[in-house]
Amino acid sequence: MKLIGSYTSPFVRKVRIVLAEKKMECEFDIDSPWTADSAVPNHNPLGKIPVLLLDDGTPLFDSRVIVEYIDNVTPNNKLFPAPNRERIEVKRWEALADGLLDAAVAALLEGKRPDGEKSAGWIERQLGKVDRSLAFMADELGEKNFCMGTHFSMADIAVGTALGYLNFRFPAIDWQERHANLAKLYDKLMQRPSFAETVPHD
Numbered sequence: 001m002k003l004i005g006s007y008t009s010p011f012v013r014k015v016r017i018v019l020a021e022k023k024m025e026c027e028f029d030i031d032s033p034w035t036a037d038s039a040v041p042n043h044n045p046l047g048k049i050p051v052l053l054l055d056d057g058t059p060l061f062d063s064r065v066i067v068e069y070i071d072n073v074t075p076n077n078k079l080f081p082a083p084n085r086e087r088i089e090v091k092r093w094e095a096l097a098d099g100l101l102d103a104a105v106a107a108l109l110e111g112k113r114p115d116g117e118k119s120a121g122w123i124e125r126q127l128g129k130v131d132r133s134l135a136f137m138a139d140e141l142g143e144k145n146f147c148m149g150t151h152f153s154m155a156d157i158a159v160g161t162a163l164g165y166l167n168f169r170f171p172a173i174d175w176q177e178r179h180a181n182l183a184k185l186y187d188k189l190m191q192r193p194s195f196a197e198t199v200p201h202d
Contacts, residue, residue, distance in 0.1 A: 002027040004040060005049040010101050010165035011063040012050040013198050017157050018067045020194035022074050026052075064094060067154060079154040086148065093140075093147050093155030096133055097162040103129035104162075108169055130166070130173065138179040146185070160189040168200045 003019070003026050005012030019026050033040040033047045041047045044061040052060040052069070060066050071079045081087045107126035110118050137159060141147060147155035163186045166173050176183035189195045 001055060002029050002053040004029045004031050004043060004051040004053065006030060006032045008168075008200050008202060009049050010105075010161050010200065011098070013164070013200055014063050014157060014161040015050045015052065015066050015070070016198045017161065017194040018070050018079065018154070020197065021077050021079065021157070021192075022070055023076065024070065024074060064091075064098065067157075071154070079152075079157065081153070090148060090153050090155045094158040096136065097155075097158035100130055100133040100137075100162045101165055103127070103133070104165060104170060127173075130170075133162075134175050134179055134182065138182050141181050141185060143181065145188075156185070156189060160186055160195060164195070164200065 001024075003012070003015060005015070005028070007030070016028070031038055031040055031049070033049060038047075040049055040051060043051045043053065043059040046061065048061065050061070050063055050066060052066045054060065060069055068080060080090055103126040107123045107130070110123050110126070112118075144150075146152050147159055159182075163175065163182060166175060176186075
């Protein structure tokens, strides 16, 4: 298998963490859809990363599809529970974390537009989504050790990836001060090699 992506994308990081937790070897091909000579559109018509190329050449895209595939092909260290209410709750955590990331990325890209073209209102709207998502995460986590209670799951990977991206791109958002339980969870996750070795960088 080959993973196509960048060191900065939080969605690529999420896949890399899952690969590490599942102890799966996978070639990492650095490519960004923002470069003129990117090969990403050749594999994903949406022009987005990550893309996972299977051994038979089949491309998988969207991080949620990729991580579920990876979890299903190996029995060790299961990150998703069997289909039931708990599985839906894990996927809800993932949807929330991914939605936070979508909003954060949208705000970042809008902020890079030339003066006169960027919309402060749009950025504010996206950052409002981030703030509400953080508050919801903190309320749902409560005093639990992990998002789903006592065991590490895909929910924690998704949330940890989202929090790490905020540290990387939005250090002014002081979520640690406002949500001490999320900070405690993130510190715990950063002790895992899968997180420590995939910290985003330019």
